[in-house]
């Protein structure tokens with residue numbers, strides 16, 4: 757069987773990255789977390805004191821950064837200009853700012869270009885918001901993964917733990933706000949591709965979702 761590309765899109769906290777990693781492992785494919793790339797640009801903008809809605813400065817930054825994704829044991833490693841920033845990408849501050857960076861056209865153009873290069877040889881499981889619609893419109897398998905906002909917030913709540921000092925309601929609100937920004941932006945908004953298969957993961961385990969996607973991919977490969 758030959759290698760295919762798999763696009764997994766959906767709203768924040770639907771379990772895309774965990775599912776994508778399991779699918780990649782089962783098929784011995786490469787996992788690419790595109791959200792991490794937008795997070796890396798956001799981190800560097802914040803560190804440099806650039807306003808995350810300053811399109812020109814953030815756009816220039818995105819082109820100047822050397823972003824490398826390395827497959828890691830547990831999750832993917834992200835290196836920027838030779839520094840491992842993997843542990844810095846999930847902060848509250850980045851969560852609140854990343855969708856502003858991701859609205860900028862030049863940033864999206866640059867990230868999409870890098871993502872297409874990574875998928876050139878096929879055998880890639882790529883997760884994000886616009887992979888099936890814009891980055892890899894010819895991906896052999898497209899999945900749109902959702903869950904109710906409450907379920908997505910409570911998964912994140914369990915992940916962070918009560919010591920994180922953020923309530924379930926607050927988390928749900930932040931996730932809803934990020935989804936709204938991602939859905940309403942002009943360029944490559946979050947939307948299900950016409951030819952994507954929908955999975956609502958509410959009430960399913962991550963393993964069940966991953967198994968379903970692996971089955972579908974074997975039909976295509």
Ligand code: C5P
Nearest residue numbers: 790791792794854855858884885886934
């Ligand atoms: O997937 P993750 O939650 O890490 O993505 C962080 C943010 O990056 C999203 O909320 C979205 O604004 C942006 N993003 C995007 N396009 C992608 C992946 C992520 O705009 N393909």
